[in-house]
Amino acid sequence: MKNTMMKESILTLVTAIEKRMVVYKKALVSSQKYADNALSKVFQQYYNESYAFSKQLIDDFKLTINLSAEGKIVKMQQDNIDHDRDLYSTIVACRKIEDLCKDSYLDAIRDLDETFISQSFRLREQAENQYMASNHINTLLDCYRLDSQAV
DSSP states (O other), X not given: OHHHHHHHHHHHHHXXXXXXXXXXXXXXXXXXHTTOHHHHHHHHHHHHHHHHHHHHHHHHTTOOOOXXXXXXXXXXXXXXXXXXXXXXXXXXXXXXXXXXXXXXXXXXXXXXXXXXXXXXXXXHHHHHHHHHHHHHHHHHHHHHHHHHHHO
């Protein structure tokens, strides 16, 4: 039973990470529209990080992802980032996906079978990196809030 819960939590986490990739890909396009190279680099970095995290989890836990399983795992609300949205709205969408991923990591760690030592280490390492990314996005959001209030 614990193994089934763990696998479901990891599949849910992979789904959240893949949604994170979609959000950051759209955020990258949005930032390029506004010629914000610094934000473009941040969004590209988190897109690449998400890709690596997803691949690691799939390999480490020997997961088979299929479309029917993905749909049954969890229904996650995801904001669409239209290419016409401003950068503030784009960063808000990034913050929402970071919150979703943070919760998914916490669930996966809670359900983790600790006998999987190397997988446990990697999962916790990914969670730390994602937590730092979440804090970074929150800081960017605060900066944009302050900047817009100063105008």
